[in-house]
Amino acid sequence: MKDLLAVVMLLGIYSLLSASFFVLMDAVDVAFTEAAVGAGISTLLMLLAITMTGRTEHPTRHKPLLALAVVVVTGSLLIYGTLDMPYFGSAEAPIHQHVAPRYINDSMQEIGVPNIVTSVLASYRAFDTFGEVVVIFTAGMGVLALLSTVRRSEDNETIDSFNQSMHEQHLILRIVSKMMIPFILLFALYVQFHGDFGPGGGFQAGVIFASAIFLYTMLFGMSTARRVINQSFIQILAATGVLLYGSVGVVSLLNGKEFFDYSALSADPVAGQHLGILLIELGVGITVAAVMVIIFFNFADRRGYSPDKESEDL
């Protein structure tokens, strides 16, 4: 397939299908993440990249036989590996024997959060999640280091004239989106703070929050979005989220417990766990949203520098 747009669309459909598949397997949190990140944000970012690189793939001169051979060998090795795995869904499988019974039986007394996924993700496995947040933060910093450019200074007149032409072209889109954006932001906050009780959490909420900002930027132009959202403020926010997460761990250290043992945060251990999970989910949400916005803004900025400089509508 030579048309990259079609490839990206197929990838998005694949993500959405696997999200529905996860729902069928009762993994609602994973499905939520897959739908928000896989089908939503990454499709958008790849579309943005395509607007810079061009829509069609360059013709290759060599036959990709070696690549095909590597894929076939790796695939058959993986399938061979699955032969040793326990039967799907069998109760004797190691994953159902090791820590899962403890999570299911004790997490309500220890953590007191109805959504076990959240208590595993944010409390039992807080180290892993901290690592993930740091990875996201690093990705954002990498994009900043590679793509960050000197900001073009545009005077208000060009912005206004550009705004006017956009306004005529996308009137309906603009009006409907203006109505929708507050609800998207509200929904993101709901997902953020309802993560203890239902599917959701910082990752999904951050991505949804960022997607509202993407929508605004696509319809109202980079320059207008820059006036609304300060770039350096966003960078500080990205660091603040990671710091908030880490400092919760440090506070529990200082109170004489282990790193990320939230029971130290309050006199009542369960209340401490609640507070800790709320804080670190907030940190995750802030970092994810800020990093997504950083990546998007830097991609979109590069677009302005491309040789065939078109109008900025996406």
Added chain:
Amino acid sequence: MDTLIQVSSSILLLIGSFLCLSGGVGILRFPDFYTRMHAVGVTETLATTMILIGLILHNPDFLVDVKLVIILLMTLFISPTASHALANAAIHNDLSKQKNDTSDSGVKPSKP
């Protein structure tokens, strides 16, 4: 009363599924981009409305009903807007002209 609600919700669900199916047939059978888009854009909104109303009737839980109503409102806003954006983009990029250049492309799937 209970059976009446059950039957009407089933009828609504059936109509919705039929509309979805007809939209799917339309996107495969219609000759060019605009007619295809019209087939899906029109049926999709009505089909989603029908299915969601059917589900609301089917479900006694109040909280779930409220969520379904919110989804319904969102769909009523978003899906016509998406169709509009798609058609607008097609006109903006002169899709009809490209179609005329390769006039026998009725069978091939069009690339918006």
